[in-house]
Amino acid sequence: QKEVEQNSGPLSVPEGAIASLNCTYSDRVSQSFFWYRQYSGKSPELIMSIYSNGDKEDGRFTAQLNKASQYVSLLIRDSQPSDSATYLCAVNRAGNMLTFGGGTRLMVKP
């Protein structure tokens, strides 16, 4: 079992819809969870961090964390074509090391 798992996609949603991206992790002691957006040929950009169970909202983005189920998700409301990118889930393991999932490619169609 991989430490951090994501569906590789592509996930295709129409413009204006809600995109739901999911991530599961294996290490129960993980405490910090991050979502990065990466456009093709560019570096990862931090868009959300979440540390406690529940929801965290920032603009059109909502991160959801369920530590009991070892599950973290990212919702993007009112998806725009500019949201088309690969979304990387990252989990902080022992010390200061991030483990990344394989990423989910999101395509938002006009």
Next chain:
Amino acid sequence: DTEVTQTPKHLVMGMTNKKSLKCEQHMGHRAMYWYKQKAKKPPELMFVYSYEKLSINESVPSRFSPECPNSSLLNLHLHALQPEDSALYLCASSQLPGEQEQYFGPGTRLTVT
């Protein structure tokens, strides 16, 4: 300001060359990282510096040699690389070592011929 800068943007080098990648941040962050990213793969951690000291080396071959001259600068010295080392090399920093948000620089696209 969450800016991490990296130079050069692109680098082409032969297998016998010696080159260096440079990373800089002026956010007062005390942890800095080097990652390697191959196409369609997630970033892989190479090295971690905490308070200018190497704290993690993820079993990286010795042809990659990191250096942290001061709290704002991080270098990656390259020597006798292989074509399979061609990748995007990413630098990141976080305010403190530990469970902190990491901010990435734009990366250096390295091609080894």
